Amino acid sequence: MDIFGNKEYKIARFFIENSDRNFNYIIWCCETGQCAVIDPLDAIEVLNVVRDNNLSIKYVINTHAHPDHISGNNPVIKVSMLSEILIHPLGLDYVAPRAKAIEDGDTVHIGKINIKILHTPGHCPEHLSLLLDDYIFVGDTIFLSGCGNTKFRGNPHDLYSSISTKLSALPDNTKILCGHEYSENNLKFALSIDPQNRETKNKLNEVKSRLSRSEFPLSTIGEERLYNPFFRLDNDAIINNLKSNYELIDDDPQSVFVKLRQLRNKW
Ligand SMILES: [Zn+2]
Numbered sequence: 001m002d003i004f005g006n007k008e009y010k011i012a013r014f015f016i017e018n019s020d021r022n023f024n025y026i027i028w029c030c031e032t033g034q035c036a037v038i039d040p041l042d043a044i045e046v047l048n049v050v051r052d053n054n055l056s057i058k059y060v061i062n063t064h065a066h067p068d069h070i071s072g073n074n075p076v077i078k079v080s081m082l083s084e085i086l087i088h089p090l091g092l093d094y095v096a097p098r099a100k101a102i103e104d105g106d107t108v109h110i111g112k113i114n115i116k117i118l119h120t121p122g123h124c125p126e127h128l129s130l131l132l133d134d135y136i137f138v139g140d141t142i143f144l145s146g147c148g149n150t151k152f153r154g155n156p157h158d159l160y161s162s163i164s165t166k167l168s169a170l171p172d173n174t175k176i177l178c179g180h181e182y183s184e185n186n187l188k189f190a191l192s193i194d195p196q197n198r199e200t201k202n203k204l205n206e207v208k209s210r211l212s213r214s215e216f217p218l219s220t221i222g223e224e225r226l227y228n229p230f231f232r233l234d235n236d237a238i239i240n241n242l243k244s245n246y247e248l249i250d251d252d253p254q255s256v257f258v259k260l261r262q263l264r265n266k267w
Helices: 043-052 073-077 089-094 156-167 183-193 198-212 221-227 236-245 253-266
Strands: 002-005 009-015 023-029 034-038 056-061 084-087 099-101 107-110 113-119 128-132 135-139 175-178
Touching (some): 009 043, 023 043, 023 175, 034 043, 034 107, 043 073, 056 073, 056 107, 073 084, 089 099, 156 253, 183 198, 183 236, 183 253, 198 221, 236 253
Parallel strands (some): 034 056, 056 084, 084 099, 135 175
Antiparallel strands (some): 009 023, 023 034, 107 113, 113 128, 128 135
């Protein structure tokens, strides 16, 4: 388990050893002990962390309603009658009971800390990202050197617009906390599209070495601009490669994004 944060709040990240390679998160206010659980899958592990740190669960926040992000909801909220599930209105039908809608621009308070809510559809229509200080919880919108698929109720045009208008607009030092650990495959795909990119090669070496020690890498929005092809839509080397080898016709950023997403689906 990794712990991030400062004197005011802590973030616990832990990896679930399933085939989907999920991450679960708990955010807590150090002064009050109130916490929010994000996308619980392994409820037993979540409740162990809650007990060990003497926390009270105020919210379960679901970035979206795919089964691997909500299936631990009920055992987690059963622990406290006062806790609630927070999800975008378009996800309400998938979760029950005690669920409340939150939308773009809302602020969620956990003890003394404030989390800003961004609506980032594309992986699915109800997808939310959560901003706490210089940490962004992106669910399945982006991953280290990649982005979410659009196979289950998703749309690549919406995903393009969420990434290019909302996530790309965050400061370079914003740390990305995503829903799955897919970094090695994503970097290998990135290298297949952008083979001369030294930053991608270096990050792949770093990621391989960390994973071999059972450590999980972290990246920032600024780093993603260097090696994530879905953030590099106006890069000449990528565009030329897609035109020469993958029948890219229009080279506007949205068409490049959609082509990259199609190629990643088949890769
Ligand atoms: Zn998902």
